[in-house]
Amino acid sequence: MEPVRRLFNGSLGTQLFVLQMVMVLLAVGATALVWVQHTRRQLDDQYQQRALAIAESVAGLPEVREAFRRPKPELLLQPIAMSVMAATRADYVVIANRDQIRYAHPNETLIGQKLSTDGSEVLASGQSWRGTETGTLGRSVRGKAPIIGADGQVIGLTSVGVLEDTVAEQLGAALPPLLYTVLAVLVAGALISALISRRVRRQTFGLEPGEIAALLEQREGVLHGVKEGVLALDLSGKVTLVNDAARDLLGLDFDAVGRDLGDMPLSDRMRDVLVGDDPGEDKIVLHRDRVLVLNRTPISVRGQHRGWVVTLRDRTELVELARELDHASSTTEALRAQAHEFANRMHTVVGLLELDEHEAAVRFITQTTEAYSQFAAEIRAKVDDPTLAALLLAKSAEAAERGASLVITDDSRVDGEGLGDPRDAVLVVGNLVANALDALEGTGGIVEVSVRTDGDGLHVRVRDSGPGITPDLVEEVFREGFTTKAANSGPRGLGLALTRQTCLRRGGWVRVHNADGAVFTALLPPYGTAPVAVSVGKAPS
Structure with a gap:
């Protein structure tokens, strides 16, 4: 048992070679045994017929x-x-009468004695018989025939036989070709087994089963331990590997291995990036409530392309921080603009005082204060929520700093009940106004903002006096990662995509059309309802 144990503890190539040779030996041995038995049966049958x-x-x-x-x-x-x-080379020819007394026998001393084997069946039936029996000369294959007299009666029988030793000698003469064939098959099997073992060693890079198992365990540990999602695809687009992080980021509640991307609940944008229809690095995709960054890298093994591996990074918290920073920057910019405007006005007041135009200075201060207070009061009267009102006031100052004018329409009315989460309202309104100001960059103009609430939620309408949306880009402005500056409205990055995502998450919508400039309209329900599809290119009815 020790040699066998050592053998199966050897290398993978050795184990494969030995196992395959054992299989070859069993197959060849069984085939040879069947051939010998079949040949022996054929020889017995032939000699019986001959006898x-x-x-x-x-x-x-x-x-x-x-x-x-x-x-x-x-x-x-x-x-x-x-x-x-x-004449026939038979081992014996026996002739006996009806009483089974021998009249002829190779051993003359047995003539006159009764047959050693029963021939009554042949004598009684008058029919020939063939088979194998044991007689005085040993076991033999034989044939028996009745002797019919002139009156048609059975008067005796003849028995002719060939000893089994003779049959065995002929069988032995037929064995050398079989042995040569068996030897050739064993040699061929050994060569093929060696080639298979060598190929397996090459495909496993010379690793032993224990090492392969250890690598698999390490791979599973690494893949399911990293926080980044990893998704592997073969050449046909089927998933060959997915770790826990990728399953969580994509929201898969099933084992995706072996499934096609078309059968998975993914957005068109996500599917385009995964299959390579939207190539590039650090592709930004909005999936459910998360902002994901995807990178798709080809897999090559020994110089042959085998598929792709896609890494998914969750950047939701980073985007949230960037959004808060953007809001803070907007507020800072508004304060800077107000400070700059205040400094200009103070210089004017100082100049008037130096010219001893005291009444003019008082009048200028009064008019400026009243105008600003009136605008702030107008916004607070129309917008009950302080957060949204502060945003509009800051955007107004930013617009003035950039040479544009922000106008709040007379139909604007916002109360707290129909607003819902003010953070979502700030995101939607802030992004749409920022997009409109970008469209007027360097040209001046007007940004008209309408915000009102009713039983359906918050209705937002932002129109700029810019050149509008290029028709061939109307379908693209809400796509995440859209950064081309070919669109005069200048949508960049995630602003409009996040706006759409927020509206859809709340059960609303966002749309765009051209009417003396770009007009963005959005509905933000106060509570999440069944999401509706985004429609672009048409005005809301």
Whole structure:
């Protein structure tokens, strides 16, 4: 047992070679055994037929029938039997009467004695018989035929046989070709087994089963331990590997391995990036409530392209921080603009005082204060929520700083009940106004803002006096990662995409059309309802 144990503890190539050789030996041995048995049965059948044919020929000789009418038949039948034996190379030819007393036998001392095997069936039925029996000369294959007299009655029988040793000798003569064939098959099997073992070693890079198992465990540990999502695809687009992080980021509640991307609940944008229809690095995709960054890298093994691996990074918190920073920057910019405007006005007041124009200075201060207070009061009167009102006031100052004018329409009315989460309202309104100001960059103009609430939620309408949205880009402005500056409205990055995502998450919508400039309209329900599809290119009815 120790050599066997050592053998199966050897290298993978050695184990494969030995196992395959064992299989070859078993197959060849079983085939050879079946062949020998089949050949032996064929030889037995052939010799039985031959013995029966000789027996029937002897039984049909007229000399044999004539001898049975003589006083001593054995004197005539023994020479006939011996001559037949010499001519046919049979091991024995026996002739007996109806009482089964021998008249002819290779051993003359047995003449006159009863047959050692029963021939009553042949004598009674008058039918020939063939088979294998054991007699005085040993076990043999034999044939028995009845001898029919002139009156048609059975008067005796003939028995012709070939010893099994003779059959075995002929079988042995047929074995050398079989042995040569078996040897050739074993040599071929050994060569093929060696080639298979070598190929397996090459494909496994010479690693042993224990090392392969350790690598698999390490791979599983690494893949499912990293926080980044990893998704592997083959050439046909089927998932071959997905770790826990990727399953969580994509929201998969099933095992995606072996499934096609078309059968998975993914957005068109996500599917385009995964299959490579939208190539590039650090592709930004909005999936459910998350902002994901995807990178798609080809996989090559030994110089052959095998598929792709896609990494997914969750940048939701980073985007949230960037959004808060953007809001803070907007507020800072508004304060800077107000400070700059205040400084200009103070310089004007100082100049008037130096010119002793005291009344003009007082009048200028009064008018400026009243105008600002009136605008702030107008916004607070129309917008009940302080957060949204502060945003509009800051955007107004920013617009003035950039040479534009922000106008709040007369139909604007916002109360707290229909607003819902003010953070979502600030995101939607802030992004749409920022987009409108970008469209007027360097040209001046007007940004018209309408915000109102009713039973459906917050309705937002932002129109700029810019050149509008290029028709071929109308479908693209809400796509995440859209950064081209070909659109005069200048949508950048995630602003409009986040706006759409927020509206959809709340069960609303966002749309855009051209009417003396770009007009963005959005509905932000106070509570999440069934999401509706985004429609672009048409005005809301």
